[in-house]
Structure formats: C-alpha cells, structure tokens
Amino acid sequence: GQQLNQSPQSMFIQEGEDVSMNCTSSSIFNTWLWYKQDPGEGPVLLIALYKAGELTSNGRLTAQFGITRKDSFLNISASIPSDVGIYFCAGQGGATNKLIFGTGTLLAVQP
Amino acid sequence: DGGITQSPKYLFRKEGQNVTLSCEQNLNHDAMYWYRQDPGQGLRLIYYSQIVNDFQKGDIAEGYSVSREKKESFPLTVTSAQKNPTAFYLCGTVEGKAFFGQGTRLTVV
Numbered sequence: 001g002q003q004l005n006q007s008p009q010s011m012f013i014q015e016g017e018d019v020s021m022n023c024t025s026s027s028i029f030n031t032w033l034w035y036k037q038d039p040g041e042g043p044v045l046l047i048a049l050y051k052a053g054e055l056t057s058n059g060r061l062t063a064q065f066g067i068t069r070k071d072s073f074l075n076i077s078a079s080i081p082s083d084v085g086i087y088f089c090a091g092q093g094g095a096t097n098k099l100i101f102g103t104g105t106l107l108a109v110q111p
Numbered sequence: 112d113g114g115i116t117q118s119p120k121y122l123f124r125k126e127g128q129n130v131t132l133s134c135e136q137n138l139n140h141d142a143m144y145w146y147r148q149d150p151g152q153g154l155r156l157i158y159y160s161q162i163v164n165d166f167q168k169g170d171i172a173e174g175y176s177v178s179r180e181k182k183e184s185f186p187l188t189v190t191s192a193q194k195n196p197t198a199f200y201l202c203g204t205v206e207g208k209a210f211f212g213q214g215t216r217l218t219v220v
Binding site: 035042043044045048088092096099100101102104106 | 117144146151152153154155156159161167169199201203205207208209210211212213214216
C-alpha cells in the first residue's frame with residue numbers, strides 16, 4: 001500500500017540535543033501534517049502545513065512544507081524526556097485526496 | 112482528540128467471529144477514516160469516507176467492511192476473512208487536519 005518514506009526510523013539522543021526527521025513522497029501533496037503518538041494512544045497533531053515553502057513553528061517544534069510539495073521535515077530543538085514517542089508525517093493530495101501516513105520515527109531521549 | 116469516540120478501548124474475540132468497532136464524532140466533519148497500526152509500523156489506510164453514504168477502499172481493505180449511514184458514525188467490521196485481525200485500530204476525521212480517537216486494540220484468540 002501507499003506510504004510515505006520517513007527517516008530516520010529511530011533516533012536515540014541525549015536531552016538537550018536537536019532532532020530532525022523528514023518525509024519524502026513520489027506524489028505531490030496539498031497538505032503535510034506532523035503527529036506524535038504515545039503508546040496505546042491515538043496520534044496527536046503537532047503541526048499542519050498547507051502551502052509549499054511554508055515554515056511553521058509550535059514551541060520547540062518547527063516544520064516545513066517542501067518547495068517541490070513532495071517532502072517535509074520536522075525539527076525539535078533542545079529535546080526533553082517527554083519528547084519520547086513515535087512521530088508520524090502525513091500527506092494529503094492527489095486525485096483521491098487520501099490521507100497517507102509515513103512509517104514513523106521512534107524518538108528516545110536519555111536524561 | 113476531543114470529539115471522536117472509539118469504543119471499546121480493548122476488544123477480545125474468538126477467531127472466526129465478526130466484530131464491529133465503533134467510531135462516533137461530534138465535530139461535524141464530512142471525512143472519516145479507519146487505519147490499522149501494527150507494532151512498530153505506521154498507519155495503513157483501511158477505508159475512508161468523504162461524505163455520508165459514500166466510502167472508498169484504502170490500501171488494506173480486504174477482510175473489512177464499513178458503512179456511513181450517518182455523518183457522525185463510521186463503524187468498521189472486521190470479518191472472519193481478515194487473516195490477521197489482531198492490531199490497533201484508529202478512527203479519525205479529516206477537515207484540513209486529521210483528528211483521531213483513542214484507538215481500539217483488537218485481539219483475536
């Protein structure tokens with residue numbers, strides 16, 4: 001099935017470090033979304049992007065909608081232990097306008 | 112997220128039985144989605160509905176069925192034809208952004 005390519009698959013970092021993850025697609029999207037999921041819970045929306053080139057921040061999080069509309073990245077600055085979780089990108093667009101999810105990035109933060 | 116209710120949170124069924132997962136929303140959103148998540152994997156699209164009385168298959172629709180008779184409700188039935196039904200199921204609505212329920216963990220024994 002369709003899925004976005006998300007990397008890295010996992011990251012193990014020290015508290016205070018910055019983190020970067022990205023998603024790429026062979027299709028053009030009109031919307032890019034970034035989510036965080038805690039174990040056993042539904043994903044929670046972090047940032048939504050609607051325009052190519054758009055750069056949006058939410059506290060320590062920054063995400064960008066790529067100019068080609070085929071990629072997006074998420075940066076987390078000065079990581080803290082509660083940043084631990086799985087981060088997903090999602091893109092929506094194309095003829096069917098389906099919402100497709102990336103494969104996820106597992107983030108572990110050591111205090 | 113507020114406004115989307117999935118029930119129950121945990122569900123156990125015997126192999127060969129059909130089971131229906133509930134998803135209700137009060138956000139007045141037209142589009143509703145069902146995803147399946149397996150350990151260590153992303154969300155795979157099962158079915159989605161852009162509007163009442165209409166729905167489309169996602170990437171892994173085999174063994175599942177849905178209905179969309181009301182805007183607020185999008186139940187998912189996991190049939191006995193689904194070969195590996197044990198998973199975490201997420202229902203969401205999409206209106207510019209996607210919002211999710213808390214998920215239902217289905218275990219088939």
